[in-house]
Amino acid sequence: MMSVPLIAAINISKSFGSHQVLRSVSFEVAQGEALCILGPSGSGKSTLLRCLNMLERPDEGAVFLGGDLMGYRSHGRGIRELHDKTESMQRQRLGMVFQQFNLFPHMTVLENLVEGPVRVQKRGRVQARTEALALLDRVGLAEKANSFPSQLSGGQQQRVAIARALAMRPEALLFDEPTSALDPEMVNEVLQVIRELVRDGMTSIIVTHEVGFAREVCDRFLFMEDGVLVEDGPVSVLNQQAAHARTRDFLAKVL
Numbered sequence: 001m002m003s004v005p006l007i008a009a010i011n012i013s014k015s016f017g018s019h020q021v022l023r024s025v026s027f028e029v030a031q032g033e034a035l036c037i038l039g040p041s042g043s044g045k046s047t048l049l050r051c052l053n054m055l056e057r058p059d060e061g062a063v064f065l066g067g068d069l070m071g072y073r074s075h076g077r078g079i080r081e082l083h084d085k086t087e088s089m090q091r092q093r094l095g096m097v098f099q100q101f102n103l104f105p106h107m108t109v110l111e112n113l114v115e116g117p118v119r120v121q122k123r124g125r126v127q128a129r130t131e132a133l134a135l136l137d138r139v140g141l142a143e144k145a146n147s148f149p150s151q152l153s154g155g156q157q158q159r160v161a162i163a164r165a166l167a168m169r170p171e172a173l174l175f176d177e178p179t180s181a182l183d184p185e186m187v188n189e190v191l192q193v194i195r196e197l198v199r200d201g202m203t204s205i206i207v208t209h210e211v212g213f214a215r216e217v218c219d220r221f222l223f224m225e226d227g228v229l230v231e232d233g234p235v236s237v238l239n240q241q242a243a244h245a246r247t248r249d250f251l252a253k254v255l
Helices: 045-052 084-091 109-120 125-138 154-167 184-199 211-217 245-254
Strands: 007-016 019-029 034-038 060-065 072-075 078-081 094-097 172-176 203-207 220-225 228-234
Touching: 007 045, 019 045, 019 060, 019 228, 034 045, 034 211, 045 172, 045 203, 094 154, 109 125, 109 154, 125 154, 154 172, 154 184, 184 203, 184 211, 220 245, 228 245
Parallel strands: 034 203, 034 220, 094 172, 172 203
Antiparallel strands: 007 019, 007 060, 072 078, 220 228
């Protein structure tokens, strides 16, 4: 019996007004797999991530997480949108790390990690604090627990954002260009944390322009252009030997 993929996107389409951003995109991600999404700016990569965890609801198609339909429930012979609270609970199964760090500026680093598990998941504060401290140690920031975000570098803030996503115990992590807002010297400290998470078996989908990093860390890549999934293949071909001419042209410009 074949195992159910952890994440399955089926014919995802999304428009904003008259502009169609995604056009019938389908792919699967297995438990423990690391997938990178490449493509030029405006190709729909970030919108696709947001559709996976229902931050943007697809106009057409469906997303399944561990076999469960995201954003909807069965109702008679059809389906009905989930209530906001139920959808929020479902969305917690996919952690999201954004380009901007989105930390609460009035809270310490530790408080940023504890807030979600306590307020949203109703976990005990002592346990949440213990887990948060362990996560800060995991991303190399244990000594910054009582600092405020404004006292951290951009790379440190993004590592805190990753730890905060992990604090919610997600089944997979979605990274939306996690290094694009960082100065070049801070990029590697964030990429190293992601390397270690992937090495430890965290299912990950990473939108990135760091092709060398993608080739090193990920199992597969998707190449997108104009909202279309052009190519889905192993990262071993990310050396201008990709199957599709448009993918090769893109790689020639960024490698």
